[in-house]
Amino acid sequence: MSANNVPSRLKKILDAGHLAVTSECGPPRGSDPKAIKKKAEMIKDHVDAINITDNQTSVTRLCSLAACIHLKLMGVEPTLQMVVRDRNRIALQSDILGAASFDINNILCLSGDHQQFGDCPQGQNVFDLDSMQLIQTVRLMRDEGKFLGGDAINRPPQMFVGAAANPFADPFEIRVPRLAKKIAAGVEFIQTQCIYNLDKFELWMKQARDRGLHEKAYILAGVTPFKSAGMAKYMKNRVPGMDVPDDVVKRMSGVPKEKQADEGINICVESIQRLKEVEGVKGFHIMAIEWEDKVPEIVERSGLYPRPNDL
Template sequence: MTSRQRDEHPDGIDRPLDPQPGHSSRGRLERVLRRGEFAVTTELNPPDSADPEDVYNRAKVFDGWVDAINAVDASGANCHMSSVGICALLTRMGYAPIMQIACRDKNRIAIQGDVLGGAAMGVANMLCLTGDGVQAGDQPGAKPVFDLDCMSLLETIRIMRDNGKFLSGRKLTTPPQVFLGAAINPFAPPFDFRPYRLGKKIAAGAQFVQSQYCFDVPMFRNYMQRVRDLGYTEQCFILCGVGPLASAKTAKWIRSNVPGIHIPDAIIKRLEGAQDQKKEGKQLAIDIINEVKEIPGVSGIHVMAYRQEEYVAEIVDESGVLKGRRPWKREMRSDDQLVADRLDHILHDDIVETQSDLVKTAH
C-alpha cells in the first residue's frame, strides 16, 4: 500500500481518515510525523476576498509538495478571510489544513465553539497562538480580548479532546479529534529560557511546534541541542521555519520592523552581492533547509513564502527533503470527471441521450 493510499479515505478525499492507535487525530500530518517521515508544512496567504476560488488557486501551488497548509488567523492583527472559513474550503477539497487560533479577537466561549466547528468540518490540526497586539495592524482602535493565551488555549483544547468537557465542566457529546500545535521562537531573547518555554507548551498540550523563520542555523542548532538534552524531542515534533527573502532591502526591513525575526549581517551581505537577489533568496532557503534537516530532533520544515508562494514547490523539490516521497496531491474525483464528461457531451455532441441513458452511464 502506498503512502497516498494510507493517507486518503477510500470513500472520498473529503472524509476523515480511519483512526489509528496512539493518534489523537484522524489527519494526514500526524500520520506522516508518527511514521518518522520528514514533514513539510506551509502557509496560505489569506485573501481579502469572499471568493472561494481565491483560496483554491492559492492552495493549488502547494499541491503534492506539502503535508499540511496553515490557515492563518489574522496575522499581524490585519483582517483577511477567517481561518475557519479557509479551513472549510480546504477540507472540502481534501487538503489538510492547520487551523490557526489566535487569542486576540475571541473569548473562550467563541474559541471553544470554533474548535468544535473546525473539528466537525474535518480539521485535524490546530495551532494555538496568543496573537499579535491590535496596535500592530491596520485597525489599532479594535478592542483586544486575550481572554486566553497560547498556554491556556492549548490546555483548553486538550481538555475538550481528552476529557470530553468544556472549560465550564459541561460534557461534550463528541470530543474533537485534533493534533495540537504551537509556535516557538528560538531566536528571541531571553535565549536560555526558550527551551523551557517549549517544555511549558508541551505540558499544556502541544504535540508539534513550528518555529519562527530560521536564518541563523548555528543559533538554531544550539537551541536544538538544549531541547534534546531536556528530552523534549521525544515528546513533541519540531518543524523549523524557513522561507525565501525577496531582496536585501526586504531582509533589512523585516529585521527592523518585525519583532522576533533574527537575520544576521552575513545573510544580508550575501543577498547584496547577488546579481539576482530574489533567486539568491530562494537558494538561501534551500541551503538552510539542507543544514537544519541534518540536525537531530528536527521532524520537518514549515515553509513561509509570503507573496512568493510559487517558490514553495521549487524549494521543497530542490532541497531533497522528501527523499522521493510525494505528499498527498488532489486529483480529480471520479464523480467530478463524470460531470465534466456529461457537460462536454451536451455542449459539443449532436446526439441527445435520454435521462435513462444518462443514469445507465453513471452506473
C-alpha cells in the same frame, strides 16, 4: 480518547518517521474564495498540510476557519491557526467545534500579534486565555471530551495540537523552558519562527535535546525565502523577534537585483539541507509569504519530494 486516534495526516506522517513538510497561506482581504484555492492548488502536492493564518499582523481578513473549510472541501489537509487576541473562551471553544464539524484535524495555538500593527489599532483585544492555556483547552476538549465549564462534549474534536516557538526572541535563556512549558501544557507539534541564524537555532535545539524535549513534541523548522535584499533588511530591522545575521543580508545584497529572488531560494534550500542534519528536527514549515508558487521548487530542491502518499 488516545491521541493516537487523531485522524491527522500530518500526525501520521510524523509518527511514521518521515520528515514532514507544511506551508501556510494567508486568506484574502475579501470574500472571494478563489484566492485561497489558487494558492492551495499551487502547493498541495508538495506539502502535507497547509496552515491558514488567523488575521495575521492583525489585519482583517477572511477568517481562518472558513478558509480551512475551503481547503478541506478541495481534499487538502488544513491546519487551523487560532489566535487568542480576538476571541474569548466561548468563541474559541465554539470555533474549535465548528472546525471539528468539518473534520479539521490540526490546530496551531497562538497569541497573535498586537492589534496595534493592523488595520484596527483602536480596537479592543481579548486575551481571555493565552496560547499556553489554549493548548490546554484543546487537549481538555479532545482527551476528556469536556468543555472548560465541565460539561461533556458530544463528539469531541479530534485535533493534532500545535504551537509556535521562537528560538530567537528574548530572553534567550527561557526559550527552551518556554518550549518545555508548552509541551507540559499538551502541545504535540511545534512550528518555529523563520530560521536565518542557524547557529543560534542549533544551540536552542541542543538545549531542547538536553532536556529530551525533541522526543516529546515534533519540531518543524520554520523557513521563509527572501524575495530581495530589501526584504532581508526589513526582516532584520523591523520584524519583532526576528534574527537575521549580517552575513545573510550581505549575501542577498551582494547579488544583482534581478538575481536576488534566486539567491533567496538558494539560501532557503541550503538552510533546509543543513537543518535536516540537526537531531530533533522532524520536518519543515515553509512560510513563503505571498510567494506560494516557489514552494514546490523549494521542496523539490531540498530533496523533500515526493511527499509520502501511502498513509
